[in-house]
Amino acid sequence: MTEEAATIDHAGVLAWIRRYAAVIEEHRVELVRLDTAIGDGDHGTNMDRGMKKVLEKLDGSEGDDIGATLKAVGMTLVSSVGGAAGPLYGTLFLQMGTATAGSSTLDVGALADALDAGVKGVQARGKAEPGDKTMVDALLPAVAALREAQADGGVGPAAAAERAAAAAEEGMKATIPMEARKGRASYLGPRSVGHQDPGATSSYLLLRSAGEAFATA
Amino acid sequence: MTEEAATIDHAGVLAWIRRYAAVIEEHRVELVRLDTAIGDGDHGTNMDRGMKKVLEKLDGSEGDDIGATLKAVGMTLVSSVGGAAGPLYGTLFLQMGTATAGSSTLDVGALADALDAGVKGVQARGKAEPGDKTMVDALLPAVAALREAQADGGVGPAAAAERAAAAAEEGMKATIPMEARKGRASYLGPRSVGHQDPGATSSYLLLRSAGEAFATA
Amino acid sequence: MKKLINAPDAVVREALEGMEHAYGDRLRISYDPAFIVRSDAPVQGKVGIVSGGGSGHEPMHGGFVGMGMLDAACPGEVFTSPTPDQMLEATKAVDGGAGVLHIVKNYTGDVMNFEMAADLAKGEGIEVEAVVTNDDVAVQDSLYTAGRRGVGITVIAEKICGAAAEERKSLAEVAEICRRVNGEGRSMGMALTPCMTPSSGEPSFELGEDEMEIGIGIHGEPGRYREPMAPAAQVVDRLATAVVEDLPYNSGDRVLAMVNGMGGTPLIELFVVYRELHRFLQERGITIERRLVGNYITSLEMAGCSITLLRLDDELTRLWDAPVDTPALRWGA
Amino acid sequence: MKKLINAPDAVVREALEGMEHAYGDRLRISYDPAFIVRSDAPVQGKVGIVSGGGSGHEPMHGGFVGMGMLDAACPGEVFTSPTPDQMLEATKAVDGGAGVLHIVKNYTGDVMNFEMAADLAKGEGIEVEAVVTNDDVAVQDSLYTAGRRGVGITVIAEKICGAAAEERKSLAEVAEICRRVNGEGRSMGMALTPCMTPSSGEPSFELGEDEMEIGIGIHGEPGRYREPMAPAAQVVDRLATAVVEDLPYNSGDRVLAMVNGMGGTPLIELFVVYRELHRFLQERGITIERRLVGNYITSLEMAGCSITLLRLDDELTRLWDAPVDTPALRWGA
Ligand SMILES: Nc1ncnc2c1ncn2[C@@H]1O[C@H](COP(=O)(O)OP(=O)(O)O)[C@@H](O)[C@H]1O
Ligand SMILES: Nc1ncnc2c1ncn2[C@@H]1O[C@H](COP(=O)(O)OP(=O)(O)O)[C@@H](O)[C@H]1O
Ligand SMILES: [Mg+2]
Ligand SMILES: [Mg+2]
Ligand SMILES: [Mg+2]
Ligand SMILES: [Mg+2]
Numbered sequence A, B: 001m002t003e004e005a006a007t008i009d010h011a012g013v014l015a016w017i018r019r020y021a022a023v024i025e026e027h028r029v030e031l032v033r034l035d036t037a038i039g040d041g042d043h044g045t046n047m048d049r050g051m052k053k054v055l056e057k058l059d060g061s062e063g064d065d066i067g068a069t070l071k072a073v074g075m076t077l078v079s080s081v082g083g084a085a086g087p088l089y090g091t092l093f094l095q096m097g098t099a100t101a102g103s104s105t106l107d108v109g110a111l112a113d114a115l116d117a118g119v120k121g122v123q124a125r126g127k128a129e130p131g132d133k134t135m136v137d138a139l140l141p142a143v144a145a146l147r148e149a150q151a152d153g154g155v156g157p158a159a160a161a162e163r164a165a166a167a168a169e170e171g172m173k174a175t176i177p178m179e180a181r182k183g184r185a186s187y188l189g190p191r192s193v194g195h196q197d198p199g200a201t202s203s204y205l206l207l208r209s210a211g212e213a214f215a216t217a
Numbered sequence C, D: 001m002k003k004l005i006n007a008p009d010a011v012v013r014e015a016l017e018g019m020e021h022a023y024g025d026r027l028r029i030s031y032d033p034a035f036i037v038r039s040d041a042p043v044q045g046k047v048g049i050v051s052g053g054g055s056g057h058e059p060m061h062g063g064f065v066g067m068g069m070l071d072a073a074c075p076g077e078v079f080t081s082p083t084p085d086q087m088l089e090a091t092k093a094v095d096g097g098a099g100v101l102h103i104v105k106n107y108t109g110d111v112m113n114f115e116m117a118a119d120l121a122k123g124e125g126i127e128v129e130a131v132v133t134n135d136d137v138a139v140q141d142s143l144y145t146a147g148r149r150g151v152g153i154t155v156i157a158e159k160i161c162g163a164a165a166e167e168r169k170s171l172a173e174v175a176e177i178c179r180r181v182n183g184e185g186r187s188m189g190m191a192l193t194p195c196m197t198p199s200s201g202e203p204s205f206e207l208g209e210d211e212m213e214i215g216i217g218i219h220g221e222p223g224r225y226r227e228p229m230a231p232a233a234q235v236v237d238r239l240a241t242a243v244v245e246d247l248p249y250n251s252g253d254r255v256l257a258m259v260n261g262m263g264g265t266p267l268i269e270l271f272v273v274y275r276e277l278h279r280f281l282q283e284r285g286i287t288i289e290r291r292l293v294g295n296y297i298t299s300l301e302m303a304g305c306s307i308t309l310l311r312l313d314d315e316l317t318r319l320w321d322a323p324v325d326t327p328a329l330r331w332g333a
Helices: A010-026 A028-038 A043-059 A066-078 A085-099 A108-126 A136-152 A157-174 A184-192 A198-216 B010-026 B028-038 B043-059 B066-078 B085-099 B108-126 B136-152 B157-174 B184-192 B198-216 C008-023 C084-094 C108-123 C153-166 C171-183 C232-246 C267-283 C314-321 D008-023 D084-094 D108-123 D153-166 D171-183 D232-246 D267-283 D314-321
Strands: A007-009 A105-107 B007-009 B105-107 C027-031 C034-038 C048-055 C072-078 C100-105 C128-133 C185-191 C211-214 C225-228 C254-261 C287-294 C304-311 D027-031 D034-038 D048-055 D072-078 D100-105 D128-133 D185-191 D211-214 D225-228 D254-261 D287-294 D304-311
Touching: A007 A010, A010 A028, A010 A043, A010 A066, A010 A198, A028 A043, A028 A184, A028 A198, A043 A066, A043 A085, A043 A198, A043 D072, A066 A085, A085 A108, A085 A198, A085 D108, A105 A108, A108 A136, A108 A157, A108 D108, A136 A157, A136 A198, A157 A198, B007 B010, B007 B157, B010 B028, B010 B043, B010 B066, B010 B198, B028 B043, B028 B184, B028 B198, B043 B066, B043 B085, B043 B198, B043 C072, B066 B085, B085 B108, B085 B198, B085 C108, B105 B108, B108 B136, B108 B157, B108 C108, B136 B157, B136 B198, B157 B198, C008 C027, C008 C034, C008 C048, C008 C072, C008 D267, C008 D287, C027 C084, C034 C084, C048 C084, C048 C108, C048 C153, C072 C084, C084 C100, C084 C108, C100 C108, C100 C153, C100 C171, C108 C128, C128 C153, C128 C171, C153 C171, C153 C185, C153 C254, C153 C304, C153 C314, C171 C185, C171 C314, C185 C232, C211 C232, C232 C267, C232 C304, C254 C267, C254 C314, C267 C287, C267 C304, C267 D008, C287 C314, C287 D008, D008 D027, D008 D034, D008 D048, D008 D072, D027 D084, D034 D084, D048 D084, D048 D108, D048 D153, D072 D084, D084 D100, D084 D108, D100 D108, D100 D153, D100 D171, D108 D128, D128 D153, D128 D171, D153 D171, D153 D185, D153 D254, D153 D304, D153 D314, D171 D185, D171 D314, D185 D232, D211 D232, D232 D267, D232 D304, D254 D267, D254 D314, D267 D287, D267 D304, D287 D314
Parallel strands: C048 C072, C048 C100, C100 C128, C254 C287, D048 D072, D048 D100, D100 D128, D254 D287
Antiparallel strands: A007 A105, B007 B105, C027 C034, C034 C072, C185 C211, C185 C304, C211 C225, C254 C304, D027 D034, D034 D072, D185 D211, D185 D304, D211 D225, D254 D304
């Protein structure tokens, strides 16, 4: 294990967002396929459109207020993604932004607080419970993993994010046998079983992007 | 060569019409395919609908006036076939009916006169010349063959009709390399080349039916 | 074959029954022979207007029966011209003493059947004029062939002649206006997919995954040539160039522009096509004064579109704007 | 993928431009954020009515903007709910001081985006009420799921609420009528073919040559189950039974019946379907008093149909009959 900084700074957060935009572009078609199977086939396109808008927005951004940047990301997603993912990812980032307002660095505890606040926002907006086969099923385990890393102590943000990504991946895979109870996939009833949830997949990618970005930050 | 009657009577004409209805039903799909290639794919269906109506009509018919029967066939075709074939085959039979009005038997000369009048009617209505890739290309050679049989003398109606059918078949096949100048196939221009004309095919079948019906009459 | 029907040979009759149930307050339906007539027909002193043709082009013509447009429509079997007895009875049903105009699309079958019907109607003492529409520039015109097909302009002619008849213009005048509309109108169509008649159950032609067919008719006939798929802008350039150069339409002309769907093309695509047509005409100094975007003269479920232009003058514009009240076209009433 | 478009991500914008060229006399188009608004908006003292949703369902909603129906429509990307900024700006553009009704189809995305927009609009001092339509009986209703989808009744609610607003009913009254329409309405749809969004370029589901999909949504979502192809009479029995038994509609009820095409189904088939629906309801003593047959809420080029019923009372009938003047629905004006 290489020596790792105990916090990430504003540049680290920007690297995360940029990495996520790239990863979403790479996985656009896969996300569309997943959404075609149990939804309406737009999740990849929606997220890709939104993250491209976010990149445009970030290009002109200044300062080192992580909260302000995360809020700007949230606002941009709200007004460019549409569908269910727009308000949900928008809320996720807006709440993370509120939780980190004024901070120029985040340690693992602050990261956990931020994601926790974000996911609470997602649940408040979308009313999804664990097991409903949504992005919540990837996000909640990630919050738990960050909390564990925080409790363990001595784990840096990159390692913590990697643990969170691993947990999110588990959560994402666990959506496969679930019957959807929220979102468009719920219309399929039992026919939704056997398919991986697209939103859980894009949420896993969000955590994986964090791990990758923080490791090289 | 078996002994053959020198004339056909009203029953022979009825047998011809009935035979034609059966042959059209058999070849319905083939005629549709031919018409799909260079037209709108309805020729088989149209002729089959019309000949079925003719059968219904004939069921109630009485008397031995060949002209009246042929006219009734023509009227029925006009009001049930539609498309180009309706007025054309309708006219063919109406004019054959006029030419044979009051006759209870037809010799080869009378047959030739009737078909000649019918085809003249078809040409008057449709303005098609030989070589335009229409039913006229099958019908005109049939008229010529009947005339020849008449001139040869001693040829009965069945044998004459067989010769006419052979001539019509030649004429039908000769439509393959032609570029259509009349009817729906003409819209294709050069792309109509290489396809057999559906109307010429149904006209050949009309003569073949005559040969078959007269032989067993 | 996937169609919402009960039996191939029952489609036309059952659809007529559906129309009767839906529009019984405004239309009367005759089944044998088959025709659709506005319920207040014959309108005394008004020229009656009758059209007809094969079914499968809905809403044309049955959807255009009503005040300000057709008095009657004769539906044939799918893609098959109707028969003279239908047109004869329809003509008798709409004759209000001022004569009857037959608007006939130029197809051998339609022309011959309408001719026979007109002869029969004249025999019964009804004054009949027939105008044959032939606006399809995809077909080469020649004295020695069947000539050009009648397509999109027919819809527009029916609307404009209907308005002229409501104004109590004479049969000669209405027929003259019909000829003028046809003379000032041009169309061309294309297809992305073939269609399939209920009775044949096979596609009207085969098209590769990357091909489109240009110069298509409305009966699933193959077009004049096929080409690789292209963006809407190029498709419109291709169709509109042929249309505009044929009349020709010149800078300064005012036109009615119709972007028509062939049946299976989503409306959103027709608006993209209309955008391109607007650009194309603007570049040439031609002004769109009136427009119609939608499915008006279709080929069953064929995907594709056609473009029709009509050069307008003040009278044609006024007649176009006049009230019309039919199932498929309705304004001012 | 065969579509009359220029580029997948330009479709919505270019179609809006086409609409602007076609209907610039009656509609104003905003592009960023995207919405369509009647050109005389805001109408002072009148409740404004805003709807919206993913594109690809044309004519819904943009084709329903105009006198007597919607004041504004917000088009999202194809099959994707629009965003709150669109709805907020549309709401501001149509607020004539009497408040604004949001008519929202029940999809998670639509509901959440409209909720955010309503919060923002209220923050700017505009009175907003939202009514969520959820008439699709194909989806099992439950407190613990996303609930039923809003489909065909939305079109009817937009028309009826538009008429109520023109009568200067209050926001509370118009919202109440909207809830009543939704409560008295039920729908179900089916598909013979899938559709394909421009950006995905792949069919929304796979269907065998002899299969149909029952309980389909309007976003190319797979339905509840698939079955072998059946005659129209059976298809209608299947859909109409589910619809009728759900409310339930009873003998003696008077209804508005809509037979809606999913986009790729020829009109002639929709009339065959309407014939069967008429028969079905007649057998059960239910009277069709008003009807709508055509493509109103579509799924791109999907072939198939949906059936919607609304139980009528005198007020709803009167509001339905009131004049409406929009690109896609027009009468009495
Ligand atoms: N109520 C909800 N709560 C949390 N996540 C949800 C909810 N509804 C849908 N989702 C997520 O949104 C994803 C679909 O997003 P997307 O396809 O962009 O939107 P839409 O369903 O509107 O087309 C689903 O895979 C699911 O993870
Ligand atoms: N002007 C014409 N003269 C003679 N025969 C013609 C003419 N036009 C068309 N036909 C014949 O009619 C046939 C097509 O008949 P059919 O398919 O029933 O009518 P439609 O072309 O109206 O669909 C052609 O194959 C051709 O033989
Ligand atoms: Mg989706
Ligand atoms: Mg044909
Ligand atoms: Mg035909
Ligand atoms: Mg969506």
